[in-house]
Amino acid sequence: MSSSLKYFVGNWKMFGIPSSIKILDKINSYFLKDKKNNKKYKILIAPPLTLIQDFSKKYRNKKILISAQNCFYKDKFGSYTGSVSPYMIKNVGVKYIIIGHSENRAQGETNKIIKEKVLLSLKNNFTVLLCIGENINEKNKKLTSKVLNSQLRNVLKKNYNFKKIIIAYEPVWSIGSGKTPTNNELTKTILSIRKFLKNSLKTKEHIKILYGGSVDKKSINYFKSIKHLDGFLIGGASKSSKNFIDIIKNFYK
Ligand code: PGA
DSSP states (O other): OOOSSEEEEEEOOSOOOGGGHHHHHHHHHHHHHOTTTTTSEEEEEEOOHHHHHHHHHHTTTSSOEEEESOOOSSOSOOSOTTOOOHHHHHTTTOOEEEEOOHHHHTTTOOHHHHHHHHHHHHHTTOEEEEEEOOOHHHHHTTOHHHHHHHHHHTTOOTTSOGGGEEEEEOOGGGTTTSOOOOHHHHHHHHHHHHHHHHHTSOOOSOOEEEEESSOOTTHHHHHTTOTTOOEEEESGGGSSHHHHHHHHHHHTO
């Protein structure tokens, strides 16, 4: 079962300058007008680090929530040129953070590093969006569940506050490719993640699981039929207010 509150999360990746706030403004206006459905969903936007302070200040009392896309694996302050700690991000008013995106994993981020980042983010009271996903070779070898379980096992601990953890299942081969898992594959994978969380991590509450990978205004029509999802992590289509709004519109159509 999925919870009724859905998440539409925009991951801007390396995109955006200060004037890109107009994208948020348009999404926010749509949200306010969407009286019929707007109690059923939350919108999060993850702009780059250069913008999160300004955006989170401007959006402090608005409905769109601001998320960070990543953080460094050490906390507070230190001699780590170019790095930003969870503590520093928290202090600009951001409460959500994406950790373990496959694009960061591809740059050498290991489960061990991700584990540290999750731990420090939880300590700083963030809600963590933990990304997991198999690559195409792993999928072809039918290793999807094994890979996902190991990504979860190596990062999460039984005593964590799972109300503060959202899992984003993003098959690596689907990101930015226009390829998506079949309904059957996706349902099976989501149920297998839920089973692992319940049996191995002994979670009692409903953990939110999002899907990410080529979600756009067309594919959302198909994804909305999958009952076990709590929302979507949207890359490319979140950089335009129209595309992002169309996803929400089509989801509730
Ligand atoms: P995409 O990216 O929607 O462009 O496929 C998703 C993601 O990387 O989170």
